[in-house]
Amino acid sequence: MEARTFTFAHPPQKMCLESGATLGPVTIAYETYGALNAEGSNAVLICHALTGDAHVAGNNGAGNRPGWWDTMVGPGKGIDTEKYFVICSNILGGCMGSTGPCSINPETGRPYGLSFPLVTIGDMVKAQNALIDHLKIERLLAVVGGSVGGMQVLEWCVRYPQMVVSAILLATTMRHSAQAIAFNEVARQAIMADPNWKGGDYYQGPKPDLGLAVARMIGHITYLSDKSMSFKFGRKLQDKSDFSFNFEADFQVESYLRHQGKKFVERFDANSFLYITRAADYFDLKRQHGQGSAAKAFSCSQARFLVVSYTSDWLYPTLQSRAIVTAMKKNGLKASFCEIDSTLGHDAFLLPDKRLSPLIKGFLEKALP
Amino acid sequence: MEARTFTFAHPPQKMCLESGATLGPVTIAYETYGALNAEGSNAVLICHALTGDAHVAGNNGAGNRPGWWDTMVGPGKGIDTEKYFVICSNILGGCMGSTGPCSINPETGRPYGLSFPLVTIGDMVKAQNALIDHLKIERLLAVVGGSVGGMQVLEWCVRYPQMVVSAILLATTMRHSAQAIAFNEVARQAIMADPNWKGGDYYQGPKPDLGLAVARMIGHITYLSDKSMSFKFGRKLQDKSDFSFNFEADFQVESYLRHQGKKFVERFDANSFLYITRAADYFDLKRQHGQGSAAKAFSCSQARFLVVSYTSDWLYPTLQSRAIVTAMKKNGLKASFCEIDSTLGHDAFLLPDKRLSPLIKGFLEKALP
Numbered sequence: 001m002e003a004r005t006f007t008f009a010h011p012p013q014k015m016c017l018e019s020g021a022t023l024g025p026v027t028i029a030y031e032t033y034g035a036l037n038a039e040g041s042n043a044v045l046i047c048h049a050l051t052g053d054a055h056v057a058g059n060n061g062a063g064n065r066p067g068w069w070d071t072m073v074g075p076g077k078g079i080d081t082e083k084y085f086v087i088c089s090n091i092l093g094g095c096m097g098s099t100g101p102c103s104i105n106p107e108t109g110r111p112y113g114l115s116f117p118l119v120t121i122g123d124m125v126k127a128q129n130a131l132i133d134h135l136k137i138e139r140l141l142a143v144v145g146g147s148v149g150g151m152q153v154l155e156w157c158v159r160y161p162q163m164v165v166s167a168i169l170l171a172t173t174m175r176h177s178a179q180a181i182a183f184n185e186v187a188r189q190a191i192m193a194d195p196n197w198k199g200g201d202y203y204q205g206p207k208p209d210l211g212l213a214v215a216r217m218i219g220h221i222t223y224l225s226d227k228s229m230s231f232k233f234g235r236k237l238q239d240k241s242d243f244s245f246n247f248e249a250d251f252q253v254e255s256y257l258r259h260q261g262k263k264f265v266e267r268f269d270a271n272s273f274l275y276i277t278r279a280a281d282y283f284d285l286k287r288q289h290g291q292g293s294a295a296k297a298f299s300c301s302q303a304r305f306l307v308v309s310y311t312s313d314w315l316y317p318t319l320q321s322r323a324i325v326t327a328m329k330k331n332g333l334k335a336s337f338c339e340i341d342s343t344l345g346h347d348a349f350l351l352p353d354k355r356l357s358p359l360i361k362g363f364l365e366k367a368l369p
Numbered sequence: 370m371e372a373r374t375f376t377f378a379h380p381p382q383k384m385c386l387e388s389g390a391t392l393g394p395v396t397i398a399y400e401t402y403g404a405l406n407a408e409g410s411n412a413v414l415i416c417h418a419l420t421g422d423a424h425v426a427g428n429n430g431a432g433n434r435p436g437w438w439d440t441m442v443g444p445g446k447g448i449d450t451e452k453y454f455v456i457c458s459n460i461l462g463g464c465m466g467s468t469g470p471c472s473i474n475p476e477t478g479r480p481y482g483l484s485f486p487l488v489t490i491g492d493m494v495k496a497q498n499a500l501i502d503h504l505k506i507e508r509l510l511a512v513v514g515g516s517v518g519g520m521q522v523l524e525w526c527v528r529y530p531q532m533v534v535s536a537i538l539l540a541t542t543m544r545h546s547a548q549a550i551a552f553n554e555v556a557r558q559a560i561m562a563d564p565n566w567k568g569g570d571y572y573q574g575p576k577p578d579l580g581l582a583v584a585r586m587i588g589h590i591t592y593l594s595d596k597s598m599s600f601k602f603g604r605k606l607q608d609k610s611d612f613s614f615n616f617e618a619d620f621q622v623e624s625y626l627r628h629q630g631k632k633f634v635e636r637f638d639a640n641s642f643l644y645i646t647r648a649a650d651y652f653d654l655k656r657q658h659g660q661g662s663a664a665k666a667f668s669c670s671q672a673r674f675l676v677v678s679y680t681s682d683w684l685y686p687t688l689q690s691r692a693i694v695t696a697m698k699k700n701g702l703k704a705s706f707c708e709i710d711s712t713l714g715h716d717a718f719l720l721p722d723k724r725l726s727p728l729i730k731g732f733l734e735k736a737l738p
Contacts, residue, residue, distance in 0.1 A: 117614070175604065176604070178620070179590065179598045181623065182586075182622050182623075182626055183590060185586075185622070185626055185627075186587055186590065188616065189582070189583050189630070190562075193559075193563065193582070194562065195564055213562070214555060214562055214583065217558060221548065221555065226548045229547035229551060232547070235544065235547065235653065245389075245390070245487040246487060247557065247643060251550050251554075254550065257551055257555060257558075258558070274616060314595075
């Protein structure tokens with residue numbers, strides 16, 4: 001594993017964003033695994049979800065933190081780093097090394113905060129594309145991602161169709177439903193309600209940790225399923241035999257959520273949470289690339305697709321994956337679809353699963369020239 | 370409509386609570402509609418849900434506010450106030466006239482705040498029972514309620530079985546799932562994260578409005594359904610033709626949620642929200658009344674039941690209503706069950722529906738001696 005950064009759009013150049021705003025210089029933090037072959041035909045780009053980062057596999061030098069998809073990516077694994085040159089970068093707007101709202105604005109010498117321009121999924125992919133150019137890779141054997149990472153994969157396929165040989169989409173959607181937007185909006189409101197947020201200008205003082213923790217807890221409920229929560233927690237009490245009759249965490253599920261909230265604020269920037277959820281809410285493949293038609297959006301694509309959904313994913317339910325496949329098929333594209341029976345909810349795509357690894361392994365092997 | 374209050378547990382008496390704590394004096398705000406007949410056999414008690422109050426029907430003197438179930442309760446309506454003597458009281462722990470955390474603690478001369486003891490659904494029903502005694506009513510022709518109101522109905526049936534002739538349960542449950550607890554917990558955390566909450570002691574200064582608004586927004590998502598939100602809002606933008614590329618309310622669903630949050634803080638007390646959601650989470654009919662068995666819980670009940678669920682209610686799904694009916698049937702009780710096909714989610718029970726009114730009307734007529 002090699003962790004590096006790449007900076008582009010140096011002054012006087014700037015990156016043009018979908019909103020019309022410009023941004024620069026732009027740094028993208030990325031990691032690579034394995035080696036690019038002589039033909040440059042074995043590159044696999046992995047796009048991370050909302051709160052992920054470039055560290056997709058292996059253990060980091062610092063802290064020995066395992067990668068967020070270490071169960072899938074590595075020697076001999078579903079995405080085999082002995083066969084493929086795997087690249088994963090932190091998204092634009094993120095807070096794990098790539099330029100985002102917590103980065104220093106070179107024009108003021110202070111963190112951007114809310115002066116950071118709104119970035120879209122398209123902008124994130126455009127920045128990834130600059131990185132791929134920099135790595136001198138002409139075509140990607142596969143672009144892979146789940147959830148908000150899957151949105152980036154979709155964007156790659158329609159924005160740079162000639163560069164994508166194959167694509168793997170997990171637990172994703174062409175656009176958020178009203179309910180998905182609603183959950184994100186409430187999470188954002190929780191952050192902005194925290195007085196430490198200070199209009200996004202909190203980098204010199206205390207952070208809006210309480211608001212961000214609530215935002216994370218809201219998210220967590222949507223990542224699990226009613227069934228998995230019943231199975232995992234039910235109404236079990238936390239280290240006690242009866243109710244406390246106060247507002248302590250009596251139920252295990254309460255204590256789990258509080259813990260998730262607390263852990264999250266140590267590693268994530270509240271403004272990045274705002275920007276990335278907003279980008280996900282704005283994402284609308286039909287509207288942005290198909291003049292309202294999903295089929296039209298894929299009209300230039302040449303990739304082979306693997307689309308995977310999970311039965312208990314109620315954030316991006318199977319119906320939404322089926323709609324993606326239907327749009328692909330209307331263009332005569334090769335698209336395999338698999339709905340995995342799981343009680344684990346949306347999070348299932350991140351968890352070890354004995355069905356997913358061989359599925360991805362087989363799909364990638366067929367894609368190899 | 371007559372709005373009155375009744376106060377009991379005057380010093381040195383106190384009301385004994387399920388937690389072991391005591392509370393007194395206790396005031397219950399209530400309204401009555403219609404007249405009690407000579408036999409005292411036409412009394413119908415309506416139990417309100419989380420954020421309701423005693424004003425179930427008609428227009429108030431002040432503000433001409435319509436009752437929260439005015440579509441169902443009134444002359445000639447589903448619950449006909451020309452036939453029945455209808456009673457509705459604000460629950461113990463509430464903030465609409467009954468004793469709750471915002472009431473003055475006579476021992477300190479200041480609002481209770483968090484020194485208010487935790488009350489349970491059982492305590493709420495015990496207080497309602499004191500009111501019914503005070504009104505010199507020996508038996509209730511019907512106890513009716515939806516959601517958290519339905520929990521109170523269940524509690525009435527098992528706690529005072531000889532007093533309940535019939536019961537109507539709408540969109541309710543015998544106990545919260547882990548997911549339902551999770552949503553309540555996150556809402557509570559949003560309130561407690563607001564620095565204006567000050568450990569519940571905010572009555573002299575600014576209120577935790579921002580936290581309470583977020584809590585309400587979270588609730589609102591669970592009261593609607595994915596379908597109803599798609600139908601009502603979809604991805605429609607609010608008074609604009611394109612994205613703002615900032616954090617304004619671009620989508621109609623965002624602006625709707627913000628509005629719901631803002632409206633709510635004008636009428637509700639944040640501490641009451643904490644106490645009532647906690648009572649709902651604690652409620653567990655099996656555990657508290659059946660030694661773990663739902664059937665056992667109903668063993669002393671003599672009532673006739675009408676249980677109604679809604680297809681799109683994912684907070685208290687139909688499965689949970691079916692479990693209630695099964696437990697009743699195991700005791701040979703007469704229980705009619707109706708699942709109403711609706712896209713409106715949990716909130717459906719509060720909304721006008723041409724099927725529900727005749728259903729309730731017919732059921733009550735059969736219950737009349």
